[in-house]
Amino acid sequence: MPTSALPRAVFAMNPVHLPELFPPGLMARLQALARVDPALVVRDFADPAVGPALADAEILITGWGCPRIDADALRAAPRLRALLHAGGSVRGWIDDAVWDRGIPVSSAVQANALPVAEYTLAAILWAGKDAFGLRERFRAERVYPAPGDCVTMGNLGRRVGIIGASRVGRRVLELLRPFDFSVGLFDPYVSDAEAAALGVVRLPLDELLAASDIVSLHAPDTPETYRMLDRRRLALIPDGGVLVNTSRGALVDPEALTDELVGGRISAVLDVTEPEPLPADSPLYQMPNVFLTPHIAGSLGNELERLGRTVVDELSLLIAGRELEHAVRHTDLVNSA
Known part of the structure; x- marks a missing residue:
């Protein structure tokens, strides 16, 4: 032509x-x-x-x-x-x-979902081994963990809760299939039959939070999802649990999350925050139970x-x-x- x-x-x-x-x-x-x-x-x-x-x-x-x-x-x-x-x-x-x-x-949102899902998979696998926490301890103490320190670590049967069957959420579900995880899903727009086709169990949000060792956010930022993880719901995550957020910071109450993390009850892998970036004096920059990255999960x-x-x-x-x-x-x- x-x-x-x-x-x-x-x-x-x-x-x-x-x-x-x-x-x-x-x-x-x-x-x-x-x-x-x-x-x-x-x-x-x-x-x-x-x-x-x-x-x-x-x-x-x-x-x-x-x-x-x-x-x-x-x-x-x-x-x-x-x-x-x-x-x-x-x-x-x-x-x-x-x-x-x-x-x-x-x-090109589908193409952009792939690196976010890859980042999420890596975060889940490393969180299951407590790699982020052990790295901080290793840097500070220069000693290997004792056998008794590893009882709660490992990815065999690790309970993973996915919030949102978005394009990223669905891609994460695909990437998780080869591993020995127990995976639950919360998405009010997904039926039980569709969840079964995705290979997951559909759970109410509160139940999913309480039943998950690792919770990963993949819901959109809408009025409906604003602060969906508030203080009450964050408290449902079991002690020692990990929150992974590659979606939007607005989905989580920032003050409640900071309080949970400062208290050390849970850990987090945060690629997004609210506000973004965090203020220079935010305690999250220095905390050993927080793995913070500067919004890099998407295509770079x-x-x-x-x-x-x-x-x-x-x-x-x-x-x-x-x-x-x-x-x-x-x-x-x-x-x-």
Whole structure:
């Protein structure tokens, strides 16, 4: 196909991510499908300098740092016929005007779920061996644990509670299957039959918390889930239990969690917090029962190429007149991240 016949695509994101999302080989594949200029990355839809490109754009390739796409942005792009997002959730950065105009939206949220699930699996396996706590003790005392210190350690039959059968939650369930865990699930939108198909037992939230050695959060941040783990529910986690949070800090009452962790009753692996980042004087930075990481579970570094591949694959389907594999529906956003 002559280059002039290719659809016009425009990037809209923080340009710092572009080289990792679309390394040379993938960028070449993208440019074989659409007329797109890597040097033109929109940061402001009202910028006169990008006006001509937007006026001609049929496809908007977005990513982290994309300005909000509202009615004004759509007026600047009258020919727009698809939004392909090289990132996770699209909630919060696209306006109802996009849905009202019937523009198809696609997201790489499924691709971004994989590294989060991998991080979670690692956290669960290490938590079951008390690797985080023993590392701190080893650094301080330089001695191996005595045999009697290891009675409660190990992953054989370890009880794991998953909160939320989201894309990440389902991927975590898949990754846990080869191991000798006892896995429970809380998700009010999953039936007993669907839970059985996922290979888990569906439990009420309070029961799941009380029955789990390790609790891992994978629910979306919605009004319904805000502070779902409050002081009362955190207290249900058994002594010595571990909370893993790679979802959103807003799902947990931060003061109640801090009190539980400072008291040493439970431990936590936290990739997300509220606020984010924590204040410099937060005690969680220094506590031996807290493994704190700076929101790294999602795609980073070379993992970003997986998101770019999703966009290119979706663009190929779009041009062929086929259904997008990762289409986002407006109704999906009610109960999604």
